[in-house]
Amino acid sequence: MHMHKYEKIWLTFGIACLFVFLTVIGVSAFAEGKQPPSCLTTIDPEKVDQTPPFNKPGLVKTGDNEYQLNIVVSAFAFTPNQIEIPKGAKVTINVTSKDVIHGFEVAGTNINMMVEPGYINTITKTFNQTGEYTILCNEYCGAGHHMMTGRIKVVE
Amino acid sequence: MAKPELQRTKTNTKKMKEHDTSLKGTLASVFLLGFFIIFSWVSVYFLFLHRL
Numbered sequence: 001m002h003m004h005k006y007e008k009i010w011l012t013f014g015i016a017c018l019f020v021f022l023t024v025i026g027v028s029a030f031a032e033g034k035q036p037p038s039c040l041t042t043i044d045p046e047k048v049d050q051t052p053p054f055n056k057p058g059l060v061k062t063g064d065n066e067y068q069l070n071i072v073v074s075a076f077a078f079t080p081n082q083i084e085i086p087k088g089a090k091v092t093i094n095v096t097s098k099d100v101i102h103g104f105e106v107a108g109t110n111i112n113m114m115v116e117p118g119y120i121n122t123i124t125k126t127f128n129q130t131g132e133y134t135i136l137c138n139e140y141c142g143a144g145h146h147m148m149t150g151r152i153k154v155v156e
Numbered sequence: 157m158a159k160p161e162l163q164r165t166k167t168n169t170k171k172m173k174e175h176d177t178s179l180k181g182t183l184a185s186v187f188l189l190g191f192f193i194i195f196s197w198v199s200v201y202f203l204f205l206h207r208l
Contacts, residue, residue, distance in 0.1 A: 004177060004179055006179040006180070006182065006183040007179065009183065010183065010186045010187070010190070013187075013190060014190065017190065017193075017194065021197060024201070034208070108207070109207055110204060110207045110208060
C-alpha cells in the first residue's frame with residue numbers, strides 16, 4: 001500500500017499521543033490511586049432513613065483529623081445542608097439518593113458525583129484551606145432543582 | 157460526444173498522480189489541531205491535579 005510521507009508522520013504522532021494520554025491516566029489511576037467516586041456499594045433506596053450511616057446524616061469523627069460526612073439527597077434538598085468542617089480534616093463523603101438521580105458538586109473542587117438511587121457514592125477530600133464552598137445539584141431532578149443547594153464551611 | 161482516450165498511456169497517469177498529492181496544508185492543519193487537543197488535555201489534567 002502506498003502511503004504519503006506526511007501521512008506516516010501524523011499517524012505516528014497521533015498514535016503516540018494516544019499512548020501517552022492512556023499511560024498518564026493509567027498510572028495516576030492504578031499506581032497513584034486517583035479513582036473516580038466509587039459506586040460499588042448498594043443500598044435499598046426505600047430504606048435509606050433506616051440504614052446506617054444514613055439514619056443519622058451529618059459529620060462524624062472517625063479518627064485523628066479524619067471525618068465521615070454522610071449526606072442524604074432527595075427532591076429537593078441535601079440533608080444536612082449546612083456543614084462545618086475543621087481546617088485540614090480528611091473527610092470521606094458518602095452520598096445516596098432517596099428518589100431520583102441527583103448531582104452532588106462542591107463548586108471549585110474535584111467533588112462532583114452523580115447520585116443514583118440504590119447506590120452509595122464515596123469520595124475522600126482533604127480541606128486544607130478555610131472558606132466556604134457551595135454544594136450544588138447538577139443533574140436536573142425536577143421543578144425545585146435550582147433551589148437545591150448546601151454550604152460547607154471550613155473553619156480553623 | 158465522448159471520445160475514447162487513446163493518447164494517454166500508463167506512465168502518463170502515474171506522473172499526474174504524484175503531482176496532485178501535495179499534503180503540506182493538510183500536515184499543517186493536522187498538527188495545529190493536534191497541538192490544540194494536547195494543550196486542552198494537559199490544562200484539564202493540571203486543573204484536576206491542582207484541585208486534589
